[in-house]
Amino acid sequence: MHQRILILDYGSQVTQLIARRVRDTGVYCEIHPGDVDDAFIRDQLAQGLKGIILSGSHASAYADESLKVPGAVFQVGVPVLGICYGMQSMAMQLGGKVEFSDHREFGYAEVRAHGHTRLLNGLQDFETPEGHGMLKVWMSHGDRVTALPPGFIRMASTPSCEIAGMADEARGFYAVQFHPEVTHTVQGQALLQRFVTEICGCARDWNMPDYVSEAVARIREQVGSDEVILGLSGGVDSSVAAALIHQAIGDQLTCVFVDHGLLRLN
Incomplete structure (x- = not known):
């Protein structure tokens, strides 16, 4: 932690x-x-x-x-x-x-x-x-x-x-x-x-590359053998979430594309 x-x-x-x-x-x-x-x-x-x-x-x-x-x-x-x-x-x-x-x-x-x-x-x-x-x-x-x-x-x-x-x-x-x-x-x-x-006395012990491996391990532990459905719009947030979750659990993830009406033309 x-x-x-x-x-x-x-x-x-x-x-x-x-x-x-x-x-x-x-x-x-x-x-x-x-x-x-x-x-x-x-x-x-x-x-x-x-x-x-x-x-x-x-x-x-x-x-x-x-x-x-x-x-x-x-x-x-x-x-x-x-x-x-x-x-x-x-x-x-x-x-x-x-x-x-x-x-x-x-x-x-x-x-x-x-x-x-x-x-x-x-x-x-x-x-x-x-x-x-x-x-x-x-x-x-x-x-x-x-x-x-x-x-x-x-x-x-x-x-x-x-x-x-x-x-x-x-x-x-x-x-x-x-x-x-x-x-x-x-x-x-x-x-x-x-x-x-x-x-505040914080130790400088965090960086974004390490966060990826930490997040993947935490997702894998949380999901276990369950299946995950993700609403994927193609924006930054949902795309990053999809990449992390897929790296953690592979084919246990199913992404569902959601057209929210604010996508770029074509």
Whole structure:
């Protein structure tokens, strides 16, 4: 069993990129919906959970209909990284304040790091004449944190966003208003790698080629001598599933082609 990072998805268009970056560090991760219950979070501990990442979203954390982060996320004792909406939800639910911003940021920004936190210490793209370390990042937000939760310190800022990052290092809670998963954030991969390997303490013991043999063995064990029917549309997901299952059980698999009406012409 591999140590793992749990990514909770709140609807960001780039949640899959978070998983890609984590896996690129050699750490196993899984994406699950942001509204899983507390029992699910606690059950992850027995499966090697070492840290949790909260994705971005188009929603506002203060809206009544917005998804809330399961309370267990902040109770099970593993480090947590909030990204964009994830940061705002963390702030709201732990006693801070989030408000609509009259100066939205979408695109390139330069963020100043504060406080020498474990997450950002030593990471910079350039220095200002005053000696402040700066990060070139990608912002995408219409709301902003305006008051820190108890126990948190400011970790980053921009001229228009005073709290562009926050941290409670005693509990291992970190959050950034920018998106480290996109290539436009120059130090993004270094930031995520530091979170999962240094702060969460994950061993870098996973890679995709090895996952194939692990998946095949697990399928073979699960199926045994049974027969399997697979709906095959020709898309990436069902085609990969078909290849893995066929490698595991051969002629015990029967694929049924499903024309779902969205196939390419001819």
